[in-house]
Structure formats: structure tokens, C-alpha cells
Amino acid sequence: MPEITILDKGHDRAGFDCGVPELNTFLKATARQHGKKGISRTFVLTDGSPTILGFFTLTLCEVSPAAFPATYARTYPAHALPAVRLARLAVSRKAQKQRFGELLLTEAVYRTALIADQAGVIGLFVDAKNETARQFYLRYGFLEIPEQPLKLFLPIETIRKTA
Numbered sequence: 001m002p003e004i005t006i007l008d009k010g011h012d013r014a015g016f017d018c019g020v021p022e023l024n025t026f027l028k029a030t031a032r033q034h035g036k037k038g039i040s041r042t043f044v045l046t047d048g049s050p051t052i053l054g055f056f057t058l059t060l061c062e063v064s065p066a067a068f069p070a071t072y073a074r075t076y077p078a079h080a081l082p083a084v085r086l087a088r089l090a091v092s093r094k095a096q097k098q099r100f101g102e103l104l105l106t107e108a109v110y111r112t113a114l115i116a117d118q119a120g121v122i123g124l125f126v127d128a129k130n131e132t133a134r135q136f137y138l139r140y141g142f143l144e145i146p147e148q149p150l151k152l153f154l155p156i157e158t159i160r161k162t163a
């Protein structure tokens, strides 16, 4: 039965390979340290064993509404506003194309809704690694930010409807 929990030292970080070295290295070397220091939080998907099927990392950020589409930007004050950032998302090569990416993204959206309930954030932002990753996020209602083709966001209104 798949489960999503906070990354801990019992998980097999060294055995994880999503095909993107930078993401593998982050999981192995940085994710737990950042968790301890309060910089970000990493959650892993497992089948209950130490093997990591996938992971995602959330952190907080500030965004400028001036960068948004005009219709959206004018509904917000002009200063920097709080948001959640999906800093990393990856599925192990062996586990890809089994909807685990979708499951992890759904959990990230749910956790963004919890954060919004407690502290207030305007949405979930992600920097897609490349065009294929961008296409993945667009499937789930993420909106494009003008002139920043790889930056996408899911407004809090959408998150509250789905989470």
C-alpha cells in the first residue's frame, strides 16, 4: 500500500534514481539537512519498505503579483506576497508512468491547502525543469506566467476547490 511520509534516515536515499542527477543528489545529500534546519520539507512515497518510489519538497517563497497575467495581478496588492514553492518532484525511473507523479503532486497540493489555512499563501509555484515537466504540470491546472515559460502556478482558489 503506497504511503507518503516525511523523509527520515530509515529511507534508502542512496538507491533512488529518477534519471536527473541534480534531483538524486538533492535527495541524498541535502533534503534531510534542509528539513532539520527548517529550510524545506521533503516527503517520500514508499510501499512501506525503505525503497523510495518518489519524493517532493515544499518550501515557502515570496512572489511579485506584477509578473502575473493582468486580470489576476490587479486583484492583489502590488507588494511581494507569500506562496508555497514545489521545489522538487521526482519519481524513481523504475516507478515512472504508474501515476505516482500524480499522487505526489496531489499530496503537495493538499499540503499547500493546509499551509494556506494556517498562515495564508496565494498559491503553489513551480519551476519546471524542462518542456516535458511543464506539460506534466499544465495537465493539473497550473497556469503560465507571462514571459517566464517554465514558471507555473496553481492559484489558491483552484487549490481550495480540489484539495
Ligand SMILES: CC(C)(COP(=O)(O)OP(=O)(O)OC[C@H]1O[C@@H](n2cnc3c(N)ncnc32)[C@H](O)[C@@H]1OP(=O)(O)O)[C@@H](O)C(=O)NCCC(=O)NCCS
Pocket (backbone or CB within 6 Å): 018, 019, 020, 023, 088, 089, 090, 091, 092, 095, 096, 097, 098, 099, 100, 101, 102, 103, 127, 128, 129, 130, 131, 132, 133, 135, 136, 139
Ligand atoms: C515528471 C515525473 C515526476 C512524472 O511522474 P510519473 O509518475 O512518471 O507520472 P504519472 O504516471 O503520474 O503521469 C501522470 C500523467 O502525466 C503524464 N506525464 C508524465 N510525465 C510526463 C511528462 N514528462 N510530460 C508530459 N506528461 C507527462 C502521463 O502521461 C500521465 O498522463 P496519462 O495517464 O494521460 O498518460 C517523472 O517522470 C520524473 O520524476 N521525471 C524526472 C524528474 C523530473 O523531470 N521532475 C520534474 C521536475 S520540475
